[in-house]
Amino acid sequence: MVADAAETDVDLIRSFGASEIVRRGDGMAQRFRNVVSARLDAVADGALLCEQITPAIRNGGQIVVVRFWDGEPGRDITVHRINVRGSVTDHADIARLAEQVESGVLTLRVTAVFPADQAVDAHRMLDRGGVRGRIVLEF
Structure with a gap:
């Protein structure tokens, strides 16, 4: 590859x-x-x-x-x-992704986790650029 x-x-x-x-x-x-x-x-x-x-x-x-x-x-x-x-309500797709993460087929790359009330800070981080991975909001 x-x-x-x-x-x-x-x-x-x-x-x-x-x-x-x-x-x-x-x-x-x-x-x-x-x-x-x-x-x-x-x-x-x-x-x-x-x-x-x-x-x-x-x-x-x-x-x-x-x-x-x-x-x-x-x-x-x-x-x-x-x-x-397009898949946000497709529960079968979401379950399949969860299985792939749990089995190690997919690897999650999380850069930062913010409480939901700090969403503005998360967006600022994203706007600065250079983010390698996902920013997660916890609810």
């Missing part, structure tokens, strides 16, 4: 099974193409790198975006838009 990572996340991404790490930033798509010697069949983009990474996808390939992106990459690339809000 080939993945991109910020310099501070290289070890974490390797622990997820990436055999090759591509540095983020300008020219990232070309670095991917250099590593795989061709364009990618598919990309899972959880970091809003859409415009930066789509040049690395082959014509007719696919991109999965797990955050909001309304772009259209062209070249017959299929965009799969996935958003957790």
Whole structure:
């Protein structure tokens, strides 16, 4: 598996099974193409790198975006838009995710936990950027 990572996340991404790490930033798509010697069949983009990474996808390939992106990459690339809000009331999906966390298939990465009455502080932390993991509000 080939993945991109910020310099501070290289070890974490390797622990997820990436055999090759591509540095983020300008020219990232070309670095991917250099590593795989061709364009990618598919990309899972959880970091809003859409415009930066789509040049690395082959014509007719696919991109999965797990955050909001309304772009259209062209070249017959299929965009799969996935958003957790669509599953918020799907109890079977939520139960399956809980099972995957409990069995170790999925690893949660929590950066900070705030009491619900400190939601403003949680949003300030998110707005500052650089958050590696999720911010959780406890109710």
